[in-house]
Every structure is written in C-alpha cells, then in structure tokens.
Amino acid sequence: MLSFFNCVIYLLFGILVAGSLLPLSSHPHWFIRGWDFPRMQILVITWLAAAALITTNAIAGQPSTVRWTVIATLTLALTVWHLFRIIPYTPLAATQTKSWRxxxxxxxxxxxxxxxxxxxxxxxxxxxxxxxxxxxxxxxxxxxxxxxxxxxxxxxxxxxxxxxxxxxxxxxxxxxxxxxxxxxxxxxxxxxxxxxxxxxxxxxxxxxxxxxxxxxxxxxxxxxxxxxxxxxxxxxxxxxxxxxxxxxxxxxxxxxxxxxxxxxxxxxxxxxxxxxxxxxxxxxxxxxxxxxxxxxxxxxxxxxxxxxxxxxxxxxxxxxxxxxxxxxxxxxxxxxxxxxxxxxxxxxxxxxxxxxxxxxxxxxxxxxxxxxxxxxx
The missing domain is CATH 3.60.10.10 (Endonuclease/exonuclease/phosphatase)
Known part of the structure; x- marks a missing residue:
C-alpha cells in the first residue's frame, strides 16, 4: 500500500513538473497555455504532496534519504519557478504604477x-x-x-x-x-x-x-x-x-x-x-x-x-x-x-x-x- 502511495506522489510530481514547463512554449493549444493559470495552486499541491509523502513514510518507519532528497529538490525547484512569476504581483515587489501624491x-x-x-x-x-x-x-x-x-x-x-x-x-x-x-x-x-x-x-x-x-x-x-x-x-x-x-x-x-x-x-x-x-x-x-x-x-x-x-x-x-x-x-x-x-x-x-x-x-x-x-x- 505504501509503495502504491509513493508511486502516486511520484506521478503527481511528474505531472506538476511537466505542466510547469509547458508554458515555456508559445504554442496556442489550450492544454499548453492553460498551465500558465494555476501557479499558486501548483505551489499548494506541491507542498501538500511533499509533506504527505515525507510524513507517511516517516510514520511507516521507512525513511529514505534518496527519496526525500529528490522530493525536496523538486519542491524547491517548483517553488522558485512559480514564485519567480507571481511575486511581482505581491506586496513583496516594487509597484509599477506609483501612488499619487x-x-x-x-x-x-x-x-x-x-x-x-x-x-x-x-x-x-x-x-x-x-x-x-x-x-x-x-x-x-x-x-x-x-x-x-x-x-x-x-x-x-x-x-x-x-x-x-x-x-x-x-x-x-x-x-x-x-x-x-x-x-x-x-x-x-x-x-x-x-x-x-x-x-x-x-x-x-x-x-x-x-x-x-x-x-x-x-x-x-x-x-x-x-x-x-x-x-x-x-x-x-x-x-x-x-x-x-x-x-x-x-x-x-x-x-x-x-x-x-x-x-x-x-x-x-x-x-x-x-x-x-x-x-x-x-x-x-x-x-x-x-x-x-x-x-x-x-x-x-x-x-x-x-x-x-x-x-x-x-x-x-x-x-x-x-x-x-x-x-x-x-x-x-x-x-x-x-x-x-x-x-x-x-x-x-x-x-x-x-x-x-x-x-x-x-x-x-x-x-x-x-x-x-x-x-x-
């Protein structure tokens, strides 16, 4: 059962990585361009999936340094990738239109x-x-x-x-x-x-x-x-x-x-x-x-x-x-x-x-x- 769960998480990460890279193409197909929309949702799913995999394997007493390292690396990469696009639209970035004085x-x-x-x-x-x-x-x-x-x-x-x-x-x-x-x-x-x-x-x-x-x-x-x-x-x-x-x-x-x-x-x-x-x-x-x-x-x-x-x-x-x-x-x-x-x-x-x-x-x-x-x- 644990092996099946891990495979599902790996598959999910594969989909998230592939979907995150698809908008690099300017191809107009809706499936490609649609991945530009849910960047925040991808971040949340990534963090939840990583937490679920690490927690479940730890509770089951089957920790794996290699597995955790791979998942942590992918989580970090996806986080940086999507934050690069969405941070300009948060108060953490400089305003483009300056406020009137x-x-x-x-x-x-x-x-x-x-x-x-x-x-x-x-x-x-x-x-x-x-x-x-x-x-x-x-x-x-x-x-x-x-x-x-x-x-x-x-x-x-x-x-x-x-x-x-x-x-x-x-x-x-x-x-x-x-x-x-x-x-x-x-x-x-x-x-x-x-x-x-x-x-x-x-x-x-x-x-x-x-x-x-x-x-x-x-x-x-x-x-x-x-x-x-x-x-x-x-x-x-x-x-x-x-x-x-x-x-x-x-x-x-x-x-x-x-x-x-x-x-x-x-x-x-x-x-x-x-x-x-x-x-x-x-x-x-x-x-x-x-x-x-x-x-x-x-x-x-x-x-x-x-x-x-x-x-x-x-x-x-x-x-x-x-x-x-x-x-x-x-x-x-x-x-x-x-x-x-x-x-x-x-x-x-x-x-x-x-x-x-x-x-x-x-x-x-x-x-x-x-x-x-x-x-x-």
Missing part, C-alpha cells in the same frame, strides 16, 4: 482629473440584475466596462440611464456582448472587431471635468479552453494588435476588461511591453476576479492597464454580483508630472518576432478576416 499635483482641482473605472463580467446566464445594479451604483464609478452582455443584460443596463446617461451597448448571445457606460461625455466611439467577427471591443474617447480627454478601450477576447476546443490564437493576436496600436498613441489611455488571461502569463507581459502600459496590480496583489464561487480556482483574469499619464489611488475587488467574476474597481489620477516615476516593462529583443508569429497564426487560422468597425450607438 497630492502635494505634487499640477492642478489644485484634483477631483476634476480623477477617473474611477469599473470592470465587470456579468456572466451571460446570470439573472441577478438587481444585485449587480446595487453593487455598481454603490461604487460611484465614472466608467463601467461590461462583458457578456446579451439582450436581457442590455435591458438591465438601460435602467441605469439616469446615473450613466452615455451608454454604448452591443448585446450578443455568444458570451461576447459588450457595453461601456459613462457619466462623462463620450466624444468618439467605435465598436471594433479586431480578430474575430463575433468578438467586439469598444473604443472611446471621454472627457474629464478638467477638459482632458482620455481614450478608454473595453475588451473581452476569446479564451483558450477545452469545452469548445478553443486555442489561444485569437486572444494572443488581439492583445498584440492592441499593444502595437496603443504604443503609437501618446494620449492618456486606459484599457480594461476580461482578458481571459492571468496577469503573469507571457501573453499579458508581451502586451505590456509592446504597449508600454502599466499594470497597477504589480507590487500590490493578485486581486483574483475569477472564479467567484470557487475559492480553490481563483485567478486574476479581469484587468485594467493604463498609460503613464496616470498615478494610482486605489484598486479593489468588489462584492459578488451573481457572476462567476468579481468586478474590479480602479481609482486613478491623471497626473502627467509623474510620468517618469513609473516602472514600465522594457521591451525584449525577441518581442517583435514573437508578436509577428502570433499575428501570422491568426491570419492562417482565418485568412479572410479584415478588422471591421461599426459606429457605436
């Missing part, structure tokens, strides 16, 4: 340049409309980016018209409908289909009370997942396209939504390097937004990235709204005087080649697709 403000009217953005995947099947509305209204956000909007959710969103008079709503019944609600004036807006004809993004320009204009982009790319046998090709290409486009725009920018990707993945980090945008999570915490009903399977999938025009005021995960995602609220201050204080990720030598490869995969998968844009209503 009122004494350095260029404008004494602080609130006129403050911007609060709420990102929420409502889950299309969710019918707790009133619960979502209550949580949203309590936050007093300036902009709300909503994912998975179908016709029912479009009607629930319309009920917020008095609080958010400027609304861009594009309902769909395929889990990729989008909406953007604003109590600020929307100067320009488009609904864009960057890679796939059924996956929209919302691209807008809004005006702050100070008169400053800010580009706000809402996104929700299709994830790699086994149920529908989707790979990461479309998601990777969409992030590359947005990264390259936003890098050429020197205006204040915020892009947010359910990226269906974890903060520490190679795709998200490539996007940050290409776009030169900042991740306010770095140095502050995971702020896991999915899965709201399963504590053991939580990942940071809902993101807000921004240009160096902004400084950090606050970032919070909001209460449950009936969805499988928690909403995320970020509070930013438009403060270009702090531009050089933030720590942008430096572009790597192979980034352009990697970006080109991801775009080529998307073209080969759907060679006839050309980005479409429709006027927002």
């Amino acid at each position: 009122p004494e350095q403000a260029a404008d004494p009217d602080h609130d006129a340049r403050r911007l609060r953005v709420l990102v929420t995947n409502v889950e299309e099947e969710n019918d707790q409309f009133a619960r979502w509305q209550q949580v949203v209204l309590e936050q007093d956000a300036d902009i709300i980016i909503v994912a998975e909007v179908d016709q029912r959710w479009a009607e629930a969103i319309a009920e917020l018209k008095s609080d958010y008079p400027n609304q861009i709503v594009h309902p769909q019944s395929n889990w990729y409908g989008m909406a953007l609600l604003s109590r600020l004036p929307i100067l320009e807006s488009e609904i864009r289909f960057r890679v796939q004809d059924d996956v929209p993004s919302i691209d807008t320009m809004v005006q702050l009370p100070s008169g400053d204009e800010v580009r706000i982009v809402g996104v929700h790319p299709r994830p790699p997942e086994p149920i529908r046998d989707n790979d990461a090709t479309a998601r990777d290409a969409e992030l590359v396209l947005w990264g390259k486009e936003l890098a050429e725009d020197d205006r204040p920018i915020i892009i947010g939504g359910d990226l269906n990707d974890v903060a520490w993945s190679q795709s998200t980090r490539l996007f940050l390097r290409l776009s030169r945008l900042l991740d306010p999570r770095r140095g502050r915490g995971f702020f896991n937004s999915f899965h709201a009903d399963r504590m053991w399977m939580r990942f940071p999938l809902d993101h807000v990235f921004h240009s160096t025009h902004f400084a950090f005021r606050d970032l919070r995960r909001l209460p449950h709204v009936g969805s499988d995602h928690f909403p995320i609220l970020i509070d930013l201050q438009l403060e270009p005087t702090m531009h050089h204080e933030h720590d942008q990720l430096e572009e790597k030598e192979g980034d352009e080649a990697e970006a080109a490869e991801r775009l080529m995969r998307a073209k080969q998968a759907d060679p006839l697709h050309v980005e479409t844009v429709i006027p927002a209503r």
Whole structure:
C-alpha cells in the first residue's frame, strides 16, 4: 500500500513538473497555455504532496534519504519557478504604477482629473440584475466596462440611464456582448472587431471635468479552453494588435476588461511591453476576479492597464454580483508630472518576432478576416 502511495506522489510530481514547463512554449493549444493559470495552486499541491509523502513514510518507519532528497529538490525547484512569476504581483515587489501624491499635483482641482473605472463580467446566464445594479451604483464609478452582455443584460443596463446617461451597448448571445457606460461625455466611439467577427471591443474617447480627454478601450477576447476546443490564437493576436496600436498613441489611455488571461502569463507581459502600459496590480496583489464561487480556482483574469499619464489611488475587488467574476474597481489620477516615476516593462529583443508569429497564426487560422468597425450607438 505504501509503495502504491509513493508511486502516486511520484506521478503527481511528474505531472506538476511537466505542466510547469509547458508554458515555456508559445504554442496556442489550450492544454499548453492553460498551465500558465494555476501557479499558486501548483505551489499548494506541491507542498501538500511533499509533506504527505515525507510524513507517511516517516510514520511507516521507512525513511529514505534518496527519496526525500529528490522530493525536496523538486519542491524547491517548483517553488522558485512559480514564485519567480507571481511575486511581482505581491506586496513583496516594487509597484509599477506609483501612488499619487497630492502635494505634487499640477492642478489644485484634483477631483476634476480623477477617473474611477469599473470592470465587470456579468456572466451571460446570470439573472441577478438587481444585485449587480446595487453593487455598481454603490461604487460611484465614472466608467463601467461590461462583458457578456446579451439582450436581457442590455435591458438591465438601460435602467441605469439616469446615473450613466452615455451608454454604448452591443448585446450578443455568444458570451461576447459588450457595453461601456459613462457619466462623462463620450466624444468618439467605435465598436471594433479586431480578430474575430463575433468578438467586439469598444473604443472611446471621454472627457474629464478638467477638459482632458482620455481614450478608454473595453475588451473581452476569446479564451483558450477545452469545452469548445478553443486555442489561444485569437486572444494572443488581439492583445498584440492592441499593444502595437496603443504604443503609437501618446494620449492618456486606459484599457480594461476580461482578458481571459492571468496577469503573469507571457501573453499579458508581451502586451505590456509592446504597449508600454502599466499594470497597477504589480507590487500590490493578485486581486483574483475569477472564479467567484470557487475559492480553490481563483485567478486574476479581469484587468485594467493604463498609460503613464496616470498615478494610482486605489484598486479593489468588489462584492459578488451573481457572476462567476468579481468586478474590479480602479481609482486613478491623471497626473502627467509623474510620468517618469513609473516602472514600465522594457521591451525584449525577441518581442517583435514573437508578436509577428502570433499575428501570422491568426491570419492562417482565418485568412479572410479584415478588422471591421461599426459606429457605436
């Protein structure tokens, strides 16, 4: 019985090691890219498995120096490997977006340049409309980016018209409908289909009370997942396209939504390097937004990235709204005087080649697709 138990633990360690190495490949298959998500879960399973093997064999009176040395070495290696990726998203690391300091403000009217953005995947099947509305209204956000909007959710969103008079709503019944609600004036807006004809993004320009204009982009790319046998090709290409486009725009920018990707993945980090945008999570915490009903399977999938025009005021995960995602609220201050204080990720030598490869995969998968844009209503 003990030998069988030991074999199971060895097999488990083999799977954990293999799975930990698979994300080194940029192959888009969901099984490979999916291993980028559960780094914390892998760490917990590794520690529990090592403790179980050592304790069980010690109690059985069959200690083995060789066995314990191998397991301890693998445990240490896996711990270092995964901590290397996730520590930047903990308070143990330096913050990427620096906190705003009122004494350095260029404008004494602080609130006129403050911007609060709420990102929420409502889950299309969710019918707790009133619960979502209550949580949203309590936050007093300036902009709300909503994912998975179908016709029912479009009607629930319309009920917020008095609080958010400027609304861009594009309902769909395929889990990729989008909406953007604003109590600020929307100067320009488009609904864009960057890679796939059924996956929209919302691209807008809004005006702050100070008169400053800010580009706000809402996104929700299709994830790699086994149920529908989707790979990461479309998601990777969409992030590359947005990264390259936003890098050429020197205006204040915020892009947010359910990226269906974890903060520490190679795709998200490539996007940050290409776009030169900042991740306010770095140095502050995971702020896991999915899965709201399963504590053991939580990942940071809902993101807000921004240009160096902004400084950090606050970032919070909001209460449950009936969805499988928690909403995320970020509070930013438009403060270009702090531009050089933030720590942008430096572009790597192979980034352009990697970006080109991801775009080529998307073209080969759907060679006839050309980005479409429709006027927002």
